[in-house]
Amino acid sequence: MGSVKVYGPPMSTAVSRVLACLLEKEVDFQLVSVDMSKGQHKSPDFLKLQPFGQVPAFQDESITLFGKANPPTSSLLGTSIPPLDSLPIVR
Numbered sequence: 001m002g003s004v005k006v007y008g009p010p011m012s013t014a015v016s017r018v019l020a021c022l023l024e025k026e027v028d029f030q031l032v033s034v035d036m037s038k039g040q041h042k043s044p045d046f047l048k049l050q051p052f053g054q055v056p057a058f059q060d061e062s063i064t065l066f067g068k069a070n071p072p073t074s075s076l077l078g079t080s081i082p083p084l085d086s087l088p089i090v091r
């Protein structure tokens, strides 16, 4: 089993985006359940991983990634993903 851990519920779009990249890149990972309905994403232990209290948190050995532009996805793809609010919207 790989050292990569993704914390969060798979039904979260932010989590599933990271999972899709891991599957596409054929990276072994563990999905660690975080029950948001029980507030586990705001627990002291989770906040040590992800200080914003948001899923996903992404951990690879000693590296933990989190943030506003979904760094796990950007890191996996080797590119920078623009923030959603900077994308053009078709109305």
Ligand SMILES: N[C@@H](CCC(=O)N[C@@H](CS)C(=O)NCC(=O)O)C(=O)O
Binding pocket: 012, 013, 014, 015, 041, 053, 054, 055, 056, 067, 068, 069, 070, 071
């Ligand atoms: N910028 C983060 C946002 C992640 C995000 O919005 N996660 C939501 C669930 S899909 C969340 O944790 N919401 C709980 C909260 O904000 O308290 C990313 O793209 O990874």
